[in-house]
Amino acid sequence: xxxxxxxxxxxxxxxxxxxxxxxxxxxxxxxxxxxxxxxxxxxxxxxxxxxxxxxxxxxxxxxxxxxxxxxxxxxxxxxxxxxxxxxxxxxxxxxxxxxxxxxxxxxxxxx
Amino acid sequence: xxxxxxxxxxxxxxxxxxxxxxxxxxxxxxxxxxxxxxxxxxxxxxxxxxxxxxxxxxxxxxxxxxxxxxxxxxxxxxxxxxxxxxxxxxxxxxxxxxxxxxxxxxxxxxxxxxxxxxxxxxxxxxxxxxxxxxxxxxxxxxxxxxxxxxxxxxxxxxxxxxxxxxxxxxxxxxxxxxxxxxxxxxxxxxxxxxxxxxxxxxxxxxxxxxxxxxxxxxxxxxxxxxxxxxxxxxxxxxxxxxxxxxxxxxxxxxxxxxxxxxxxxxxxxxxxxxxxxxxxxxxxxxxxxxxxxxxxxxxxxxxxxxxxxxxxxxxxxxxxxxxxxxxxxxxxxxxxxxxxxxxxxxxxxxxxxxxxxxxxxxxxxxxxxxxxxxxxxxxxxxxxxxxxxxxxxxxxxxxxxxxxxxxxxxxxxxxxxxxxxxxxxxxxxxxxxxxxxxxxxxxxxxxxxxxxxxxxxxxxxxxxxxxxxxxxxxxxxxxxxxxxxxxxxxxxxxxxxxxxxxxxxxxxxxxxxxxxxxxxxxxxxxxxxxxxxxxxxxxxxxxxxxxxxxxxxxxxxxxxxxxxxxxxxxxxxxxxxxxxxxxxxxxxxxxxxxxxxxxxxxxxxxxxxxxxxxxxxxxxxxxxxxxxxxxxxxxxxxxxxxxxxxxxxxxxxxxxxxxxxxxxxxxxxxxxxxxxxxxxxxxxxxxxxxxxxxxxxxxxxxxxxxxxxxxxxxxxxxxxxxxxxxxxxxxxxxxxxxxxxxxxxxxxxxxxxxxxxxxxxxxxxxxxxxxxxxxxx
Numbered sequence: 001x002x003x004x005x006x007x008x009x010x011x012x013x014x015x016x017x018x019x020x021x022x023x024x025x026x027x028x029x030x031x032x033x034x035x036x037x038x039x040x041x042x043x044x045x046x047x048x049x050x051x052x053x054x055x056x057x058x059x060x061x062x063x064x065x066x067x068x069x070x071x072x073x074x075x076x077x078x079x080x081x082x083x084x085x086x087x088x089x090x091x092x093x094x095x096x097x098x099x100x101x102x103x104x105x106x107x108x109x110x111x
Numbered sequence: 112x113x114x115x116x117x118x119x120x121x122x123x124x125x126x127x128x129x130x131x132x133x134x135x136x137x138x139x140x141x142x143x144x145x146x147x148x149x150x151x152x153x154x155x156x157x158x159x160x161x162x163x164x165x166x167x168x169x170x171x172x173x174x175x176x177x178x179x180x181x182x183x184x185x186x187x188x189x190x191x192x193x194x195x196x197x198x199x200x201x202x203x204x205x206x207x208x209x210x211x212x213x214x215x216x217x218x219x220x221x222x223x224x225x226x227x228x229x230x231x232x233x234x235x236x237x238x239x240x241x242x243x244x245x246x247x248x249x250x251x252x253x254x255x256x257x258x259x260x261x262x263x264x265x266x267x268x269x270x271x272x273x274x275x276x277x278x279x280x281x282x283x284x285x286x287x288x289x290x291x292x293x294x295x296x297x298x299x300x301x302x303x304x305x306x307x308x309x310x311x312x313x314x315x316x317x318x319x320x321x322x323x324x325x326x327x328x329x330x331x332x333x334x335x336x337x338x339x340x341x342x343x344x345x346x347x348x349x350x351x352x353x354x355x356x357x358x359x360x361x362x363x364x365x366x367x368x369x370x371x372x373x374x375x376x377x378x379x380x381x382x383x384x385x386x387x388x389x390x391x392x393x394x395x396x397x398x399x400x401x402x403x404x405x406x407x408x409x410x411x412x413x414x415x416x417x418x419x420x421x422x423x424x425x426x427x428x429x430x431x432x433x434x435x436x437x438x439x440x441x442x443x444x445x446x447x448x449x450x451x452x453x454x455x456x457x458x459x460x461x462x463x464x465x466x467x468x469x470x471x472x473x474x475x476x477x478x479x480x481x482x483x484x485x486x487x488x489x490x491x492x493x494x495x496x497x498x499x500x501x502x503x504x505x506x507x508x509x510x511x512x513x514x515x516x517x518x519x520x521x522x523x524x525x526x527x528x529x530x531x532x533x534x535x536x537x538x539x540x541x542x543x544x545x546x547x548x549x550x551x552x553x554x555x556x557x558x559x560x561x562x563x564x565x566x567x568x569x570x571x572x573x574x575x576x577x578x579x580x581x582x583x584x585x586x587x588x589x590x591x592x593x594x595x596x597x598x599x600x601x602x603x604x605x606x607x608x609x610x611x612x613x614x615x616x617x618x619x620x621x622x623x624x625x626x627x628x629x630x631x632x633x634x635x636x637x638x639x640x641x642x643x644x645x646x647x648x649x650x651x652x653x654x655x656x657x658x659x660x661x662x663x664x665x666x667x668x669x670x671x672x673x674x675x676x677x678x679x680x681x682x683x684x685x686x687x688x689x690x691x692x693x694x695x696x697x698x699x700x701x702x703x704x705x706x707x708x709x710x711x712x713x714x715x716x717x718x719x720x721x722x723x724x725x726x727x728x729x730x731x732x733x734x735x736x737x738x739x740x741x742x743x744x745x746x747x748x749x750x751x752x753x754x755x756x757x758x759x760x761x762x763x764x765x766x767x768x769x770x771x772x773x774x775x776x777x778x779x780x781x782x783x784x785x786x787x788x789x790x791x792x793x794x795x796x797x798x799x800x801x802x803x804x805x806x807x808x809x810x811x812x813x814x815x816x817x818x819x820x821x822x823x824x825x826x827x828x829x830x831x832x833x834x835x836x837x838x839x840x841x842x843x844x845x846x847x848x849x850x851x852x853x854x855x856x857x858x859x860x861x862x863x864x865x866x867x868x869x870x871x872x873x874x875x876x877x878x879x880x881x882x883x884x885x886x887x888x
Contacts, residue, residue: 021789022797023764051705052786054793055857083786090863091856 001050003031011042011110013103017049020057029060036064041073042110046103048079053087061097074098078106115440122432123425130424134417141413145406146379150372153381153399156326157370160399161385163316164331164340164392174307175282178299179268182284185219186266186297193224193233194290203233210235220281221298227291229260243294251275256285259294271301280305317342327378327400331385334394336361343400350400361396377403442470446477458485505568509537512571515578516546520712523550528621528745530779531558532711533738534719536682542734543570543612544680545578549585554622557585560678560738561614562633564654573610577602577655581614591616591629595652595663599631603659611656615678624670624742629663631655634684637700638668639675639707639741641772644700647676672744673776677703677714682735686722689729694722708775708782711739743777752817753777759800759810759829767792767814774816780823784885787864788825791881794857795827795836803831803877818885822866825881834877835870836861 001018012035020028035043043064047053064075076098080088088094100106189210196206210222214235224233229243244250245257252275258264264287271282282304285296320326321342328350331340336358343350353361364371365384372381378400385395442464449460458481464474513535520532533546543563551557561577563570577598584598594616602612615636617628628636628647632654635646650664670676679699686694702721706714715737722735755770757763768789775785792814804810813828836858862868867882 021764021793022761052789054790054797055860056793056797058856083783087790087860090860 001028003028005035008107009111010040011044011107012040013044013046013107015046015049017051019052020050020060021052021054022056025054025056025060028057029063032060032064033067036067036071036073041068041071043068043073043075044103044106044110045075045077046079047077047081047084050081050084053084055091058087058091058093061093065096074110076100076106076109078103113440114443115436118436118439119429119432122435123429126428126432127425130421130428134421138410138413138417142406142410145409146372146374149379149401149403149406150370150381152325153372153379153401154370154383156320156329156399157381157383157385157397160316160320160329160331160397161392164385167314168392171304171307175271175304178282178304179284182282182297182299183266183268183286186284186286186295187289189213189222189224189297190286190289190293190295193293193295194288197290206233207235207237211237218299219297220300221283221296223294223296223298224288225260225294227260227293229257229294231294231296252283256283256294256296259285259287260292262287262292271304314340314342325401327402328398329400330398331392332358332361332395332398333392334365336396339392339395353398361398365394365396374403377407379403379406442466442474446470446474449477449481453481453484458488508568508571512537512542512574515575517548522548526621527743529556529619529740529742530711531556531738531740532715533560533678534715534736536719536731536735538566538682538731538734542566543574544682544734544736545574546678546736546738547578547581548738549582551585551588551618554620556619556621557616558619558678558738558740559585559614559616560633560636560680560736561612562680562682562734562736563612564610566733569608569610573608573612577612577614581616585616590665591618591627592650592652592663592665595629595631595655596661599655599661599663600659602656606656609656611654613654617676617678619670619740619742621742622745624672624674624744625667626670626676627665627667629665631663634679634681636676636678637703639677639703640671641674641769641776644703644707670742671773672742673773673778675707675711675714675739675741675776677718678738678740679718680734680736682731682733683718683722683737685733686726686735687729687732688725688727691729694725698725706782708772708780708785710779710781711741714739741776741779743779752815754813754815757796757812757814759804759812759831761797761800763812764793764796767796770814771816778818778823778885780885784823784883788823788881788883791861791865791883792825792827794861795879795881798834798836798857799827799829799831799877803829803834805832821885823883823885825883827879827881828873828876830876833872835872836879837868837870 001016001020001024004015004017006013006015014032014035016028018024032043045061061075068075077088077093078100079102080099088099093099098106098109100109192209193206196209210224210233214220214222222233222235223231223241225231225243231241231243234241241253243253243257243260245254247254252269252272255269256267259267266287267285269283271280273279274281280301282299282301283296284298285294287293288295317329317331317340320329321344324344326344327346328343329341330338330353333339360371361382364382368384368386370381370383372379374380379402381399381401383397383399385392385397442462445462445464449462452460460481461478462474464471466474516535517533521530531548533548535542535544535546537544543566545561545563546559548556548558559581561574561581563573563577565573580601581594581598584601585594587594587597589597595614598614612631613633614631615628615633616631617626617636619626628650629652630649631652635649638645638647647668648666650666652663653661655661684694684696684699699718702718703714706717709717718737719735753770753774755766757767771785771789771792774780775788780788796812796814799812810830813826815826815828817824817826861881865881866884867880869880869882871878
């Protein structure tokens with residue numbers, strides 16, 4: 001999988017593409033935690049290019065959520081691709097994470 | 112308002128203005144001339160009056176002088192008579208009687224004879240006792256005779272004048288006495304002189320002129336501006352006396368020696384100073400009031416004449432203007448009408464204007480324009496008809512061309528070893544692309560994609576030739592390289608138009624999956640396999656139709672079940688968007704990488720959509736042709752289940768996925784089915800290696816994939832501790848709340864994504880069967 005990082009003010013947007021499965025989850029975990037460790041408290045994850053996500057990927061988001069809660073930060077999601085949305089729906093991610101249709105809405109929510 | 116009306120109106124207005132101006136000027140001039148005439152008449156009258164006044168005055172003074180001399184004689188006679196009578200002792204009464212008798216019998220009216228003291232004791236009028244006085248204050252008139260008493264003078268002749276004592280006009284003459292100092296005075300009543308004046312001279316003339324009627328009034332004034340003569344014709348309204356300002360004006364005229372005339376209502380007043388000839392009246396003025404009736408009548412006649420002439424001129428002018436305007440405007444009206452007809456589509460109209468002016472030129476140009484327009488439209492009709500014919504022919508050609516390539520898919524429904532799909536989207540009505548697929552024998556499928564240089568009808572004809580030759584050539588057997596060499600020779604032989612064609616041709620052995628191919632300068636097809644997408648190796652070879660003796664090498668690859676090939680023409684990769692960017696090989700590779708598991712029909716459909724979406728509004732620049740073939744292997748192979756043995760390591764997930772992908776492509780499973788299966792297997796696999804084992808030793812996990820009608824079964828067998836995912840997983844107190852949720856989440860996903868789960872504990876092994884339907888229910 002690929003992770004693209006983008007900044008809008010103090011909001012960091014991570015765009016994921018490819019597959020977020022058990023093998024790539026580790027990479028993603030390291031990457032996102034290094035971002036948080038660098039002091040970023042507000043995160044947007046763009047799922048528009050992500051083709052696949054397994055529970056290992058979902059697990060990372062829960063870990064991030066716990067970490068950010070400690071630091072007083074937040075993470076929100078946007079632009080879910082169809083396969084991702086399907087998994088998110090089944091896992092009821094919306095109960096724990098704010099999900100937006102566009103990036104702008106997501107960024108605005110954090111601001 | 113039409114041009115005709117405008118022209119007419121303009122000409123008529125100009126004409127009317129000209130006529131009115133002329134009539135006005137003429138009328139004014141004649142009025143002025145008449146006024147000048149009348150004034151001249153008045154002046155003549157003034158001059159005549161002037162002279163007659165002078166003449167009258169001279170006669171009157173001559174007459175009075177003669178009378179004066181006569182009266183001196185009479186007074187002298189009376190003096191002598193009185194001297195004689197008194198010397199003879201005649202009584203004063205007697206003398207008075209005699210005097211009275213003389214006065215009664217003659218023209219003499221009064222005889223006064225005084226003594227030394229001025230007492231008129233002798234007189235013909237007994238009633239009045241008069242005594243002369245030397246005092247002028249007492250006797251303004253009579254005192255002049257006193258010097259006769261003193262002997263200072265012998266005679267006194269007084270001019271005729273009004274008497275002091277009454278209003279009578281008298282002339283008195285006196286002589287000194289002959290016997291003793293006396294005043295001997297005789298007096299004439301001068302009324303006759305007045306009558307004489309009336310009968311001749313100015314007054315008479317004035318009255319005569321007035322009574323004759325050619326003059327209304329004449330007023331003669333002396334140098335003191337006192338009226339000396341005035342006559343006025345009897346009319347209804349009397350003329351007013353001249354006012355002070357009138358008199359002042361007259362004085363001014365006299366001092367300047369100027370004549371003035373002015374109209375007062377219907378009267379013309381001419382005022383002129385009396386010149387040298389006026390004698391004693393010199394320095395006075397004459398005011399003549401003349402009637403203007405004559406002038407008025409003349410003016411009225413003049414006006415009537417002018418009106419009549421003006422009317423006639425206007426009438427004739429208007430008639431000429433009507434005809435003129437019609438002549439001028441008719442061509443314009445004709446042109447207008449013609450334009451209207453042309454606008455209505457009638458091009459047979461011609462206009463007939465032979466005028467030599469601009470309208471004539473315009474009409475000629477207009478006729479020319481109409482003729483050319485008609486020709487153009489005729490030409491356009493022909494062109495349109497020809498174009499429509501060509502278009503319909505092109506449409507037929509397109510249909511013929513499309514009928515030349517196989518369009519029914521699947522083309523061989525009873526062949527389960529492979530799936531193939533192709534499409535051709537011509538850029539114009541007909542194109543130069545081509546694809547073909549046919550069995551050479553029972554086991555060998557020949558398929559090809561070609562692109563003829565150029566587009567349109569020539570390219571499509573060449574394409575038809577190529578296709579026919581290709582099928583014939585391929586039917587004669589041989590390797591793809593040999594087929595291309597023979598085809599090239601055939602094409603070169605009759606290729607006078609020097610067209611060429613790039614062609615990729617392949618032969619698939621459906622039993623083994625072996626593909627032999629050869630390439631004549633065409634885009635290299637893509638090989639879609641388990642680990643990605645890559646272009647085929649190029650065996651080398653020029654486009655067909657260029658060089659007669661050309662060598663074409665063959666390449667070879669063996670398709671494993673599930674692998675695929677994509678053949679295409681440059682219409683795909685060189686499709687341009689509105690900013691002239693190419694679709695490009697990279698984009699095609701990316702597309703294939705993301706869609707490599709799809710069915711051929713799906714791949715081709717999505718590819719064409721993607722290319723079109725990329726091009727957007729930009730017109731299609733070239734034919735788009737694509738052919739996809741997926742090899743499934745033989746029917747026996749197809750039914751084979753795939754089994755893979757994994758160890759309990761995370762890195763083994765890759766192998767699991769590869770096996771699944773191979774199975775999926777062999778079975779032609781849809782992307783979403785594959786995705787769900789992949790997730791299910793991953794979750795179960797991770798669950799087993801995470802929680803299944805209490806030791807750190809290596810264990811075997813066996814995964815077996817098999818296809819059932821409409822369903823895929825994935826059996827996972829492990830020797831870990833008993834674990835039934837169908838039961839709610841026991842809470843793990845060592846983990847935090849969020850992580851606990853996740854632990855259950857994987858299993859939750861599997862239960863939701865799979866269409867069925869079966870769990871069995873077989874001996875010391877867990878057997879979990881995941882069931883996934885291949886078709887949407």
